[in-house]
Amino acid sequence: MTEYTPVLVLAAISGAFAVFSVLIAPLTGPKRYNRAKVDSYECGIEPTPQAAGGGRVPVKYFITAMLFIVFDVEIIFLYPFAVEFDLLGWFGIVEMLLFIATVFVAYVYVWRRGGLEWD
Amino acid sequence: MSELFGNEAWWVIILKALLVFVVLVVFTLFNIWFERRVVARMQHRVGPNVWGPFGLLQSLADGVKLALKEEIFPKHAHKVVYFIAPVIATIPAFLAWAVIPFGPEVTIPFTDTVTPLQLTDMPVAVLYILAVTSIGVYGIVLGGWASGSTYSLLGGVRSSAQMISYEVAMGLSLVAVFIYAGSMSTSEIVAAQAEDTWFALPLLPSFIIYMIAMVGETNRAPFDLPEAEGELVGGFHTEYSSLKFALFFLAEYINMVTVSALATTMFLGGWRAPWGISQIDGANEGYWPVLWFLGKTLLFVFLFIWLRGSLPRLRYDQFMKFGWKVLIPASLAWIVVVCVMRRLIIDDDLDPTKILVVAGVLVVALLVVQFIPERRTPAVEAPEPDAFAGGFPVPPMPGKQPVAPSGAPVAPSGEKEA
Numbered sequence: 240m241t242e243y244t245p246v247l248v249l250a251a252i253s254g255a256f257a258v259f260s261v262l263i264a265p266l267t268g269p270k271r272y273n274r275a276k277v278d279s280y281e282c283g284i285e286p287t288p289q290a291a292g293g294g295r296v297p298v299k300y301f302i303t304a305m306l307f308i309v310f311d312v313e314i315i316f317l318y319p320f321a322v323e324f325d326l327l328g329w330f331g332i333v334e335m336l337l338f339i340a341t342v343f344v345a346y347v348y349v350w351r352r353g354g355l356e357w358d
Numbered sequence: 359m360s361e362l363f364g365n366e367a368w369w370v371i372i373l374k375a376l377l378v379f380v381v382l383v384v385f386t387l388f389n390i391w392f393e394r395r396v397v398a399r400m401q402h403r404v405g406p407n408v409w410g411p412f413g414l415l416q417s418l419a420d421g422v423k424l425a426l427k428e429e430i431f432p433k434h435a436h437k438v439v440y441f442i443a444p445v446i447a448t449i450p451a452f453l454a455w456a457v458i459p460f461g462p463e464v465t466i467p468f469t470d471t472v473t474p475l476q477l478t479d480m481p482v483a484v485l486y487i488l489a490v491t492s493i494g495v496y497g498i499v500l501g502g503w504a505s506g507s508t509y510s511l512l513g514g515v516r517s518s519a520q521m522i523s524y525e526v527a528m529g530l531s532l533v534a535v536f537i538y539a540g541s542m543s544t545s546e547i548v549a550a551q552a553e554d555t556w557f558a559l560p561l562l563p564s565f566i567i568y569m570i571a572m573v574g575e576t577n578r579a580p581f582d583l584p585e586a587e588g589e590l591v592g593g594f595h596t597e598y599s600s601l602k603f604a605l606f607f608l609a610e611y612i613n614m615v616t617v618s619a620l621a622t623t624m625f626l627g628g629w630r631a632p633w634g635i636s637q638i639d640g641a642n643e644g645y646w647p648v649l650w651f652l653g654k655t656l657l658f659v660f661l662f663i664w665l666r667g668s669l670p671r672l673r674y675d676q677f678m679k680f681g682w683k684v685l686i687p688a689s690l691a692w693i694v695v696v697c698v699m700r701r702l703i704i705d706d707d708l709d710p711t712k713i714l715v716v717a718g719v720l721v722v723a724l725l726v727v728q729f730i731p732e733r734r735t736p737a738v739e740a741p742e743p744d745a746f747a748g749g750f751p752v753p754p755m756p757g758k759q760p761v762a763p764s765g766a767p768v769a770p771s772g773e774k775e776a
Contacts, residue, residue: 241364242363242364242478242479242480243364243376243478244364244371244478245366245371245375245456245477245478246453246456246478246486247379248371248372248375249375249452249453249455249456250449250452250453252375252376252379252452253379253448253449253451253452253453254441254445254449255582256379256443256448257444257445257448257449257605259500260444260601260602260604260605261441261444261445261601261602263425264425264429264600264601264602265429267425267426267601268425268426268427268428268429268600269426269428269440270428271428271486276430277430277431277432277433277698278432278433279433279434279505279506279507279508279509279510279597279667280507280509280591280596280597281507281508281509283654284549286507287508287514289700296515297515300515300518300519301770303519303522303523303678304518304519306460306682307522307523310526310530310686311525311526313530314526314529314530314533317530317533317645317693318533318536321533321534321536321537322536322540322541322542323408323540324536324540324672324697325540325704327407328701329701329743331375332697332698332701336694336697339693339694343690346686346687350683355678355679355683356443356679356680357674357675357678357679
């Protein structure tokens with residue numbers, strides 16, 4: 240038994256609730272078949288045969304996701320530093336400033352290359 | 359962190375887990391009603407007021423109605439992922455509440471068992487919250503993708519891009535709190551604020567950045583671009599109906615309460631009574647703190663609703679630009695300031711009152727700068743386009759003079775010059 244057991248209990252309760260809701264829905268609701276109903280909804284016009292771009296998404300979103308990883312890793316390094324802040328002293332601050340500056344170089348590069356533009 | 363976490367009896371754990379679940383579901387039902395009532399008041403309407411006292415049972419009735427609606431399985435939807443997505447969105451929304459502290463240690467009624475009013479706690483509790491709430495993004499992006507519809511897909515990717523963008527700012531704004539509290543455990547952060555002051559005061563910039571990021575993180579107005587009705591119908595849940603839609607709705611509202619509760623815990627002293635009430639004996643003992651905690655959380659929920667009632671939606675490029683080019687550099691700069699400031703305070707080289715003085719001077723300077731009239735070079739105004747082309751073929755409207763190409767008004771023809 241650790242601190243994480245209650246998390247599993249809560250996950251079991253909420254999971255059971257969610258799965259139950261998904262499974263019960265077809266039984267409680269009516270069923271009236273209509274060909275137009277099962278088409279994708281596109282405000283009444285004849286729906287396109289598949290989602291935009293065949294289910295592919297613009298590359299901008301991938302760039303955002305990669306940028307997110309860079310900064311998320313930075314955050315992950317900042318957290319232990321922040322928790323042990325009192326012990327690390329000025330040495331820790333200088334080291335962390337150097338680290339933030341290093342990541343900032345990448346940030347400025349992305350900014351200058353237009354990676355943060357969204358049009 | 360209490361010794362009890364991880365060493366409790368099974369029945370206590372199950373009881374608390376069930377309580378958290380019930381509280382969240384009831385809180386969601388209440389919030390939907392609360393939002394509808396408040397927005398209605400802001401728009402000079404009445405809002406739901408028929409079912410139950412003040413219409414409180416309205417959202418319950420809506421839930422039952424949703425269960426009785428037909429479930430539609432779209433033609434292009436993915437057979438498996440379409441059903442799993444709402445489940446993936448719902449479970450993490452509940453899980454985040456495992457480490458939110460509701461109150462201090464209490465005795466369970468009718469027994470002698472002492473237990474903290476918090477399901478569990480761990481040394482990395484806040485990191486855990488950030489981790490599980492991120493899993494909720496999968497539910498949204500998979501739901502949007504699996505529907506096989508253009509609107510859903512666009513809503514799904516927009517939503518995920520937005521959530522990860524604002525998660526960076528959110529994560530950075532919490533660093534300052536960890537520096538002050540020296541811990542990532544939620545109960546210890548609350549305890550640290552009891553010794554110190556509420557972190558919202560010394561860390562005001564972090565608090566503001568967190569509040570902006572939490573609105574972006576939960577896809578709420580004015581950042582509700584993923585479900586912008588005007589362009590994307592409903593966003594990622596366009597193709598969902600019946601109880602699966604209800605699950606997405608539930609997850610969204612729980613997420614809203616989760617970030618509010620996290621804001622309460624990190625910045626507003628958690629379950630501790632606000633100043634004034636805390637002077638009363640016993641205000642921070644027993645079951646009373648639950649009231650303070652829910653009150654503070656409700657304050658944030660009201661803020662969400664207020665924002666929705668008063669602000670128009672942003673454009674997507676403005677929104678992303680704001681997140682990446684303003685919030686992230688601002689929070690990084692603030693972290694550097696906090697590091698140096700905190701170190702100086704610990705080393706006794708700096709008196710906290712001095713910081714207040716400097717901050718006050720800065721604020722006053724900013725205000726003064728606001729009142730300095732901007733010196734503008736008078737812009738060269740382009741000559742007004744002459745819609746009537748000098749009185750031909752349409753004569754000028756009464757009271758108007760045709761404009762000459764040079765910009766100077768010319769006397770209408772047929773009139774003598776004075």
